Amino acid sequence: MKLIIAEKPSVAKNIADALKVKEKKDGYFEGNGYFITWAFGHLLELFDAKDYDSKMTSWKLENFPFIPSTFQYKVKMDPKYRQKPDQGASKQLKTIHYLMQRNDVVTIISACDYDREGQLIGDSIIYKIKTDKPVYRLLLNEWTPEAVLSGLEKLKPNTEMRPLLDAGISRQWTDWVIGINLTSVATLKYQKGKGKALNIGRVLLPTLKIIYDRDREIENFVPEEYFKLTATFQLENQQTYEGSYTEDGEDKFKKKETLERIEQAILNKKGIVTDKQVERKKEFPPFLFNLSNLQGYITNKYKGWTADKVLKVAQGLYEKKLITYPRTSSVALEESLIEKTAKVLKTIAEDLPYKDEIKFARSKRIFNNAKVESHSAIIPTYLKPKRLSEDEAIVYNAVKNRFVMQFMPVAEYEETKIQTKVIDAGLSGIFHTKGKIQLAEGWKKVERIESKDTILPIIEADNRVMVLGDTISSHVTKPPKPHTEMTLLRVMETCGKSYKEEDSEELLGSILSGFSIGTPATRAETIKKLKEVGYITTQNKNLMCTELGRRLVETFPIKELFDLEFTGRLEKSLSDIEKNRVRKQQFLDIVFQFTSKAVETIKAGQDITIHQVSSEKKLNEALGNCPVCGSKVLEGSKGFGCSNWKNGCKFVIWKNDKFLATMKKKATKSMVKSILTNQVAFVKGLTSKSGKKFNAYLRYEKNPEQDYFSWKMEFKNN
Known part of the structure; x- marks a missing residue:
């Protein structure tokens, strides 16, 4: 039997699915010659200073600097009760070590994320106990069945990953x-x-x-005022265009009087188009996303998003096998991914209205080993999502669209630059005009990106024009x-x-x-x-x-x-x-x-x-009695919990409760008061999956056979 250790339960499930392993036991899957188990990210953490030396229990200046001669690890502590080890982590660590020590396990495979943190997570668990069994590394950029099966054929000895572990440590x-x-x-x-x-x-x-x-x-920043002069010119066919007065390459003037003299000089004068330059330009799509660019794009475009939220949603999509590894700094793909990318593009493009314009290309702009740092850029996998939440759809579509753009025609536009000189005005400067016309929409079709074009009439060099009017505009330099x-x-x-x-x-x-x-x-x-x-x-x-x-x-x-x-x-x-x-x-x-x-x-x-730090203590109002132990329930920063938590009572209603979040609600003080006092709360303005608003009675009841509480919803006639 071979033992595979994944970083998270969802990834272990992906591996089990790829290997067609159906039987789930307590903390692992078993079947087809494999045990597949998982961590919950870090199961072990470094000792606290007080774990090394009891004098470090209280902070005193004379005890620092404190640098252990040997760093040691312990089971990670419960995030809610920092003085106790996390029970779930402790149990899962025992399960992994039990599997490692089984006589029928001949090979251990670490399938944690392919980065220094993933290497540290896997190795800290595996080498916590001594083993003489061979340890291998499964190094993948995505968790699709195809990638898992292919990766298991190309395992690396874990000893080769020592530099990655050293970086993590x-x-x-x-x-x-x-x-x-x-x-x-x-x-x-x-x-x-x-x-x-x-x-x-x-x-x-x-x-x-x-x-x-x-x-x-x-x-x-000290703002500075400046002025610009814009003249309107009329062609012989009565069409008009505008030009900005420029002298020695500068169209911003500190003194308004300078432009007022020029304004007088050009009044009712004629002009001539002295130069016309037309240049056809290509506009390439933005590069594929790395994590920072994806976070920047989403947080800039959508209100209420943070970089942290983008990462969490992207990580979820990765674990659902829908996108490749998100924690990357690269904006290109490895050249070895050419065939796989062609397959992904074919699948993704099937349902798109502009699919006939999508053409796969082996461009250096997309496939370039020199631009790949550890992991390739983020792209979709060949698996199509069946159902996405609103947040997942935002991130997935951004990744998908950016990917498709790479294989769409290049956008093209025509840029026209005009120079107009006013005759008999005694000016050393000229009037500049710039216009842009989108000729080929190309990749901009994917997200319906509209170009802000200045459309010009048909103008040719040597055309005679009349100064129709002008405007002196006042501007102020802007701070960063x-x-x-x-x-x-x-x-x-x-x-x-x-x-x-x-x-x-x-x-x-x-x-x-x-x-x-x-x-x-x-x-x-x-x-x-x-x-x-x-x-x-x-x-x-x-x-x-x-x-x-x-x-x-x-x-x-x-x-x-x-x-x-x-x-x-x-x-x-x-x-x-x-x-x-x-x-x-x-x-x-x-x-x-x-x-x-x-x-x-x-x-x-x-x-x-x-x-x-203010010494005033805020009086925390008791909201009611704990249904588990009878102690007072108080409001905390993240939830409404029992004041007897130090002695082990775990009753809490989280402010960001997942069940309430599905209906776009958060637990409130009045809701908790009502539940503790009346065992029920009438909640207005809940949102259904279809987006409709409704009201309901909510109860928060203890499961008779287990320790946990769950929500019950009731509807009563008014």
Whole structure:
């Protein structure tokens, strides 16, 4: 028998389906010569500082820096009850180790995600116990049956993946050492009053600095007024066009008087078209999506979306076998995927109204090994979705459309440039006119992208014209725009190198490999965490520093952590460890030395208050009695739970309850009060699957045979 360990239950199910394994047992599938089991992401986590040394239970400056001589792992802790191991993780780890030790298991196959985090998840589980059985690696970019069966024919010995594991360990230990040490010391030194810790992180602080710098640019911006002169010219056939006055290549003038003199000079004058240039141009589709570009596209186009939400939805589509691995930084496909891509295109194009225009091509723009970093760009698989939620449809269609665009005709347009000179006006400048006509819609048909064209009448060189009128318009230079998640992700992706907002995706693809802030997988989580710890806030789509975030940037003395170059070098080193160019220990030694020095700098530095925590305690109103143990039920940040949770009572109604979410509702204080007092709540404005609104009575009842609660819905006549 062969044992396959997947990263998540959904992936294990995909593998079981591909191998036609039907029999499901407690924690694994069995059949056709295979056991197929799963993790829930990380089943193990690093020891807390207090697990190594009891003196670390309380934070004291003299106990830092703290860097373990040997890093150790334990079963991950329950996220709700941090003092207890997660029961589900503990049980599943025992199941995996039981399967590994069975005499009939001769081969172990890690099928975790093909990245450094996936390698770490699989290896930490497999090597937690000693095994002399051969371990192999299943490396896939998608979970379709075809890909699974093909991948099982091309397994790699897990020993070959050591550099990937080293990169995963280096990332994990680095973030632990910097996070534990600098968060603890900074909180002790710079925070007054008890509350959430002053969070310090390797990726968190440079990201905060990007937003801070943009905020400062906007604040320090001094607007300047300028003026433009636009003349209207009439041809002999009475048709008109406009031209902007330009002198020495500049059409913006600081003094209005300059343009007022020109206005007088051209009044009722005649002109001549001195030059006409017509250029036919091709417009290629945007590149295939990597994760950052997909997140930027969706968050910019759809209200209420965050980068974190895009990643979660994309990850779900990947686990449902509908798209390829989403956590990629590449905008091209490996050349080995040419045949597979042709098959996907044929399947996807079948139902499209413009399918006759879709032609498969082996373009270097699409298939290019030099532009692929670990994983190819995100594309659909050959499996068509049967049913998608509204959110899934948004992400899936974006990926599908971007894929189809690559194989549609190139869009073409004609650009016309006209120069008009006013006769006998004594002007050194001329009037410029630009027009654009879309000749071939091409790939723009896929998303019905309309071009904003300036349509010009038929104008030829040497045409005589009359100045019909003019306008002097007043303008003010605009400050830079605040960062949105889209623009922030791009700066993080390139570490600010060679990047301007107007730069093309072609240029972004040429950025030095691996030189970035975080990875495609972690950037969304970083933005989310900056909001959660109170360093940034959002206003519509714009991201801005809070007062706390500003004080941290301006006061925290370890300036390297705000430096994009420093962060970029660390991330580049992790990328180089993956490629076996840098040794893990060499990298970690640098990180540990930096951390120790940073701790001493903070301890020896000036006592400043960056964060003053309010000592006023909010009175939390009891909403009713717990139906399990009778204790008071109180409102928390994420749900309404029993106050006796420390002694093990698990009663809770989550604010983002999944059942209520299917009807576009959230649990409210009044709803919970009613359920606890009357055992039922009348809820208005629920939404059915078809989008219709309805009212219902809801109960939240304990299952008689199990520990969990579930919702019951009732309808009563008024």
